Amino acid sequence: MQTLTIDSTLEKRLHQVSQLIGNTPLVALDRVYKNPKVQILAKLEWQQLGGSVKARPAFNIIKQAILHGQLDQNRVLLDASSGNTGIAYGAVGAALGIQVALCLPENASKERKMILRAHGVDIVYTPATELTDGAQIKAKELHAQNPDLYFYADQYANPHNWQAHYAHTAPEIIEQTQGEITHFVAGLGTSGTFMGTSRRLKEYNPGIEIVSLQPDSPMHGLEGWKHMETAIVPQFYDDSLADKNLEVSTFDAYELIKEVAQKEGLLISPSAAANLAGAIALADTIEEGTIVTMFPDSADKYSEVLKQVFN
Missing domain, CATH: 3.40.50.1100 (Rossmann fold)
Known part of the structure; x- marks a missing residue:
């Protein structure tokens, strides 16, 4: 690439x-x-x-996507997370002017939800019983519906x-x-x-x-x-x-x-x-x-x- x-x-x-x-x-x-x-x-x-270990992969995923022309200020970074990666995406994205959308299990802690909103993240809630697996499925659906709008980061498969x-x-x-x-x-x-x-x-x-x-x-x-x-x-x-x-x-x-x-x-x-x-x-x-x-x-x-x- x-x-x-x-x-x-x-x-x-x-x-x-x-x-x-x-x-x-x-x-x-x-x-x-x-x-x-x-x-x-x-x-x-x-x-x-971003306050967690997820700062490392989130930054690298965003950086590599920008450097390889997959992500800019006109596309939305989309992924699934239980919270920490999403917060890291939100913090890094805010610092770089990159919009972030996140599929999040609805039972994520109220603190995580508040921090995500503070960073301007667009949250799509998924059933708590489905854990992060359900969030992954939803993120893939959203990307398939609008591939031109979203850069699907896919933290579970992204080598970065x-x-x-x-x-x-x-x-x-x-x-x-x-x-x-x-x-x-x-x-x-x-x-x-x-x-x-x-x-x-x-x-x-x-x-x-x-x-x-x-x-x-x-x-x-x-x-x-x-x-x-x-x-x-x-x-x-x-x-x-x-x-x-x-x-x-x-x-x-x-x-x-x-x-x-x-x-x-x-x-x-x-x-x-x-x-x-x-x-x-x-x-x-x-x-x-x-x-x-x-x-x-x-x-x-x-x-x-x-x-x-x-x-």
């Missing part, structure tokens, strides 16, 4: 926005998990534009999703751990974070153990996660990449939200807590090592969950 020459003002804006993506801190969780020989580290992914993590997330982890990472643990949703980061880490050191996490039930409370056996599997997901697969319960994740808040001073989301639960489960099985996981977002958009946890 040929790269086009773009307007100098838009090119400048792309560069400015790129400075707000990635380079998130890596912190040690040594009060929640105490073992002098096993260290658990987490990337605080909410500390970037996982490539954002391959190019940036993994190198950051290698640098921040001074190459001492021994295990990488992450939950599966679109699977972009897991696929891109894991591929680059394996290239750096094939001995790094890669562990994927899934909900322990199709009916779970981990927004953005997929129970792969019962969900529409993302096109670029490769189940052979993981060295090990673990299941995480929503209950265990919710319990960790409180513990992390009280021992580490961090208010984390259910998906971040689920990643930590998986990392702890793994840590209990090894004698020594440096485990890295992701905290995709904070608890800012989960008031209903916080009520359950802290009341």
Whole structure:
């Protein structure tokens, strides 16, 4: 695909926005998990534009679409999301003057809906019972009905999703751990974070153990996660990449939200807590090592969950 020459003002804006993506801190969780020989580290992914790990793929998808002539200020970016990717699209789109339309499950948190509206995103709600799968189906229908209006980003199949993590997330982890990472643990949703980061880490050191996490039930409370056996599997997901697969319960994740808040001073989301639960489960099985996981977002958009946890 040929790269086009773009307007100098838009090119400048792309560069400015790129400075707000990635380079998130890596912190040690040594009060929640105490073992002098096993260290658990987490990337605080909410500390970037859009407030979540989804800033990385959203920006890369938009940037590549602009550079290849697929998206401009006269077309609407369309996709399906459980919320975080949509918010990232909205934030990046607002900064670049790109309109965004999003198919969103109607049970998304009120905070996510409010943030999306604040960024000027056009929201099409889909049934809560259909989760993000239903949102995907609706987005494809809308694009088929009006292909000239919409650029369908399709985060579940777009290679620029996982490539954002391959190019940036993994190198950051290698640098921040001074190459001492021994295990990488992450939950599966679109699977972009897991696929891109894991591929680059394996290239750096094939001995790094890669562990994927899934909900322990199709009916779970981990927004953005997929129970792969019962969900529409993302096109670029490769189940052979993981060295090990673990299941995480929503209950265990919710319990960790409180513990992390009280021992580490961090208010984390259910998906971040689920990643930590998986990392702890793994840590209990090894004698020594440096485990890295992701905290995709904070608890800012989960008031209903916080009520359950802290009341």
